[in-house]
Amino acid sequence: MKFFINRTTKEIIEVVLGNDTTFTSEGSEMVELKANSTDAAGEKHVPVMTVEGNTVHVVVGSVLHPMTEEHSIQFIALETKQGVQRKALLPTDQPIADFVLAEGDEVVAAYEYCNLHGLWKVEA
Incomplete structure (x- = not known):
């Protein structure tokens, strides 16, 4: 991607x-x-993925990323073997997204974009 x-x-x-x-x-x-190329706190930027059945839960950061007008996550994207799903976020939202996989689909990676610290990615 x-x-x-x-x-x-x-x-x-x-x-x-x-x-x-x-x-x-x-x-x-x-x-x-380029993902993960900014000097920033990884614990607040690297997506954390959990898969339960066909549901993929993505949280931005092992320590939840702040969401303010000045500093926020703009989107979370899920790359799968069959395509891409994306959730746009507002500063008033939590930096969390749930995605549903089609039958037989598999997760490749999750991405998030921080308006101050750029693109971050975790592979499945």
Whole structure:
């Protein structure tokens, strides 16, 4: 899974198909987000996944990530062998998401994006 960001507008895109790695937005080249590459507290940013039956529960951080206007998780995404599911979050939400797997599907990884500390990922 690849995500790109326009550092000026903060727009983020996800590559669904293809190998093109050059994207522009508002006249600026978008930069690929690299997971777990920011110097920040891992215990508040690395997603924690639990799978029970076909339900995947994702919590951002072993210590729950704060959610304020200034510092919050923007989305949680689940990559599976069959596709991607994503939950958008507001600063008033808890940094938690539940996803349901289709029959026969398997988790590949969970991602979260913090507006201050970037993209974080945990593999299944």
